[in-house]
Amino acid sequence: MKTDPIPRAAQGGGAGAFAWFRELGASGRRAFAGAFGGYALDSYDFFTLPLSMVAISAYFSLSTGQTGLLTTVTLVVSAVGGAGAGILADRIGRVKTLILTVLVYALFTLLCGFAPNYETLMVFRALQGLGFGGEWAVGAILVAEYASAKHRGRTLGVIQSSWAVGWALAVVVYTVVFQFLDESVAWRVLFWTGALPALLILYVRRNVTDAPQAAEARRSSRERGSFAAIFKPGLLRTTLFGVLLSTGVQGGYYTLATWVPSYLKTDRGLSVVGTGGFLTFLISGAFIGYLTGGYLTDKLGRKRNIALFAVLSATCVVAYTNVPIGSNTLVLILGFPLGFCMSAIFSSFGSYLAELYPTALRGTGQGFVYNTGRAVGAFFPTLVGFLATSWGVAGALIFGAVGYGLALIALLGLPETRGRELV
Template identity: 70%
Template sequence: MSTSPPPPDKASSTAPDSVSSTDPQSTRSTRKDPPTGAGAGDGDNRERPFAWFHALGQDGRRAFFGAYGGYGLDSYDFYVLPLSLAAIGTYFGLDNGQTGLLATVTLLVSAVGGAVAGVFADRVGRVRALVWTVSVYAVFTVACGFASDFGTLLVFRALQGLGFGGEWAVGAVLVAEYASARHRGRTLGWIQSAWAVGWGLAVISYTVVYQLVDDDLAWRILFFTGALPALLVLYVRRSVKDAPVAAARLKSGGRQRSLGSGFAEIFRGRLLRTTLLAGLLSTGVQGGYYTLATWIPKYLSEERGLSVTGVGGFLVVQIVGAFSGYVTGAHLADRLGRRRTIQIFAVLSALCVLSYSRVPGDWDEISLLLGFPLGFCMSAIFSSFGSFLAELYPTEVRGTGQGFTYNTGRAVGAAFPTLVGFLSDSWGVGGALGFAAAGYALAYVSLLGLPETRGIELR
């Protein structure tokens, strides 16, 4: 395989200098040509199933399981709130704007948690940062179940956001540094699929708990189940270690970097453009996603008049679509490239949102069927994120760059659920959901200024 740079795509002339770094001897990333032509395609077809997983090696597979479990439980702990919004709103006497604020504050504070965790991961290692983030979101998810009033719940949910924001960025960087350039899109895309698994577990718990217990107590019990990640912490501490590229950098003096230097570096030179555009990309995608994640359960229960089991059934279809989308997007990220995959699903997600939110009230069967493509597209767009953001930054600021851009997108995109909450008073929840399409349009435009990174080796 050639080690010379491949021909740039339409946007590669604007690429940030992510393939060079302040320490070219130890942290340079090099681009290799991705396989092309008939022969390459045949080679891909001859790969044994899950070749990307076997290629990680023993240490890489342990890191994969740690990151997969962390992200799945991250999803579980996030979804106990949207699933309980109706019950919490009734219990505390909240309007739609206040219930939307509960979701928004989680995402806003997650930006701080993600940025800090990214710097922490660059200074003391990916594994230690992963343990910290999982522990934080587990503790404060449980604390939410003890909230005696709306203000206390808001504070606990905000603190939960600190760990929630950091886990994905740290776990994605940890696994990205174990994965080869050939398989990185698939490997990180499969990490994303853990979100659908956690979501599914949350829906199952929601359905069971709300069937057995009165709503006033059920939402508290659902938060108490957020203690499950404590078991994962034990596994990560005992079995997972940093990839050689990160471990070597720490030994060479990476720990001495100040907290502020990492942030400053991602806003210097060519990385400034990368950081701004990647932040806009993340804002658009996550603004659209969290609008739907926050409000669809309430839309189904209130505007479509579904019972708890009915909402659960509709969400199962959407979750199956989501898991399929993550896996499909993971393979497309390596075949079509990161940018093109995200662009395709940005367009499809916007179309699905507009269609889903405009189904007539008595067409429940159509709404049920549309849940699959909606879940598929709004999830497949995330499959490229782990590899794309990791490849945009050099090793010494990879955690910082990925943590900051991904979670800043969460924070700015967090305005979407609250805005939809206020708009729903006059537009209805279904009408307001269409606002999510604007987020996907923003994501598409931001990609025009970012380079394709498929084929970059992280060294």
Template identity: 70%
Template sequence: MATSSASQAVTTQREPDRSTGAFAWYRTLGAPGRRAFKGAYLGYALDSYDFWVLPLGLTAIAASFGLSKPQTGMLATATLVFSALGGIAAGVLADRIGRARTLMVTVIAYAVCTALCGLAPNYPTLLVFRALQGLGFGGEWAAGAILVAEYAAARHRGRAVAMVQGAWAVGWGAAVLIYTAVFDLVDEKLAWRLLFITGALPAVLAIYVRRSVTDAPAYTAQRHTEGRGSLSAIFGRDLRKKTVFAVLMSTGVQGGYYTLATWVPTYLKTDRHLSVVGTGAYLTFLITGAFAGYLTGGHLTDRLGRKLTIRLFAVLSGLLIVGYTQLPASANDYILVLGFPLGFCSSAIFSGFGSFLSELYPGRLRGTGQGFTYNVGRGVGAFFPTVIGFIATRYGVGGAMAFGALAYVLAFAALFGLPETRAQELS
């Protein structure tokens, strides 16, 4: 018996602590949580891919249909406005039918509609298909981020959800690679259509989600709670202030980001006079910085707190967007290098979003609250690209983009109305 006890003690001593280390956030998810993470990660990467095919093909689309800059900006705005509607609907749906099932529905929706954009015969039809794509695009993040947040341990939640956010840079990078190859090999009148059609591939992910991904116990234990998924409830006396200020914060961060997302490829071509290959090289610095920013921001949001991390990167993003767009024409080498910190900061600010918004609401309203605040912010922020399009007719694309820095001022100020939620357990 003594030998057995000693052996057991040695075994216990050698047993690794799964709650510490660089990958503790992943190990502590458990097997079901890791499957959910893979589904959410791939869903968001492919969501990003299907979003980016529009900004990358925007110049060719404008040339094909003879579009003005305001009309061009409206394509991005329509995507984001309808993504707000899709995100709100998906948030309510996630509370009512489950996070995993909602994730599957949204992936199919954005994949099919992206492919249809490649078949559009004219501008009005493209505008309609792109708006419909926005419904699925907006809903995927709401379902996937909550799914992972509910599996993650409180001390690692920021990093776990930030890793899902990091998938955005992966999808962005894939889109740039495919864009560079297609536009280099095929005439641009056909190339932008082929780029959209490749967006149908994410539909395959729905099969994995259907077979392997399940909701977390935090959700399933409360599945039959009355009042689940109510928009009116997030404006009740106890949640109204959180909802309003979370929308303002989300509006600022996304207004600034989508100014960059929509207009940087056009800015590099028109103001900086770069070729397709040259644009791809510059975007590589931006994307590499974005990926590093997501990972670093996730660590900081668990160490410094949600609010301080978002404030820090709001200030840096605002300063960098001005610097990136206002350097003289002879400073292209500096623009190349500046792309890394710009991508880093404008992406790191999102790392705490999924965990922060999940922690602001109780379980029965988590999908509705997060889906509403994030996506209404996205819908309002969506008008920034269109406004930039109008301003660009007078000041040029680079001059107009500098106004996007004002969005980050709004995000900074909105945080004064929200509580800190770091290390908070989810009900």
């Protein structure tokens, strides 16, 4: 396969709304397609659980705490998968690691549908987290290394928007499956559809290659894929504050992603179709938020974009969960800004974390920071599950706003990287 002889970041900026895409070149556009599809299907497989939580809880007679623990286990194990995938990305390459992560999350999502009991489901869901944790970091790095410094935020923001695409697809399939099948069977069918991402492997294997600078770093660097290196004095501060930033943003996000479907069904009394309709507003806001956040990441800078949407996300969480019972129209309307703000903050992550680490350690650093934050933030949904027993789901969800406060604190210890070339 032919690859572009000149790294993307070194080529001209171009003009127009799609200059960021043209600058990627043929190899970069193929990498973009593979990463976009991988993250969308990663999202699809993740949301098979939150959308099925009410049915699973009833089928296995679970408490809210036990149900929330399923998500926490997934996210905690994803830290191991993400950190491991980061090391592999630096040692064996971005593309090979991307294929491996997709295979793992597709296989174990399928197996979740066959779980005979709660304990087995938890084990399969945990193993699904190994692939789920690694895919985003590897795909984001793959594309970041093709993107120009001028448009890296926007390019990675579009990649991030694929999460909303996968989420929307999961809601559509959920609505159809749960509408026509009994809940005791429907949740299993939804998990079985999670095997479909395995088809993406065929495209990635045949069409996608690593960026030239990544291949060169694997050949020449002695510290590639080294955990010890990201904790050395030059990178220690970045790693620690990066983990805190990731913990705050993901703690807030996964609290909402996990419990909003249950909140709509239990606290608001919506049907399956009604829940799907309300989630449509939330997901539409998320998709536009990812795209807008990517644009603002390049315009305002990485730190300002994160700070802006941390404040707005916390405000939206409080507003969304304090709508009076009977005012479901207001819940519907508020779903759009909630999805917009809690997604726009993520658009900075792909470019920001890639720019904080050198090429030889980019996979290791980004994989560790993003997924360790995800693992610690994973305890937010479980805490909400236990608090929901006494506070109700709506009251407990407010705890998600605390995460966004942590993100603001973390920014104080991190540099701005807008316009930085990847070296």
